Amino acid sequence: MKFQILLALLAGALWSTEAIFLSNLNDTCFRCICEASTGCSNRMQCGQGYCSPFSISRAYWIDSGKVVQAQDDPNRFGAYEDCANQYDCSTNIITQYMEKYGKDCNNDGLVDCVDYAMLHINGGPTCHLALNVDFARKFGTCLRSNQRRGRD
Template sequence: MGRRPLPASPPLLLLLLLSACAVGAGVFISNLDSVCVRCLCEAASNCNETVGCHKGYCGPFFISRNYWLDAGGRPLPGDDPDRSEAYQDCATDYNCAVRTLEFYMEKHGQDCNGDGVTDCDDYAFVHYNGGYDCGKSLKGTSFYSRYQRCRPAKFQD
């Protein structure tokens, strides 16, 4: 008779399962789902994917070079991050811009409005104000007006 393999322990199985999920997926940030990402895009530019660059902000999310660099400066697949146009090309590409936003939120996501939950409202603050001063009010900005129209509903207790 052959030897039977030893059964894996439950913690080891859980670790392997979580590792497999992490490898197969992109960045996971709690409460940053596709509805929130799309709303941030709507708030920034009405999600205009052909907006180009204007006054230092590029693409449908109006990403600045500093925001892109702070998020890791990851270019389009196969591009050189040191190429002078890598930032603009990424920021004007919807999928690359989403990845930039995800990495930025992974680094800077926080409870900006003090309600005890980090959710899409907070990501709106971080995206507009930056990760170092996210508590500033958005009221009175066109970003805020557009965000209010598409803002994901909060769960009721």
């Protein structure tokens, strides 16, 4: 009986941690990561190994589990580009990546949008590294602007 209770508590803790973890990955967070990455450009193109609007690399896409648009085949030539160039599909790539690597990158005791930005830019294994100055400035400006407006 004790084992069953312990197992139930452990399962509940794991489930609730995941729900809390993703609760901070909201529309404002996506908007600010997008804004800081490319200015949220809808150019719908790839260049220098990254695709807009979130500047997602093929390696990042593969790490996310090769997320694709509905009815697409992840092994189809161009599936990565088609998804990574589309805002909604890109947010699905990022969500899957965060589910895989999500953690408190800046060691402030919270997993929040700042951690997601650090994961997005620096990658899962090196998310603790500081954000580059240009991205950090744009990202911070966007977050502050959205907080003043009372979004998310």
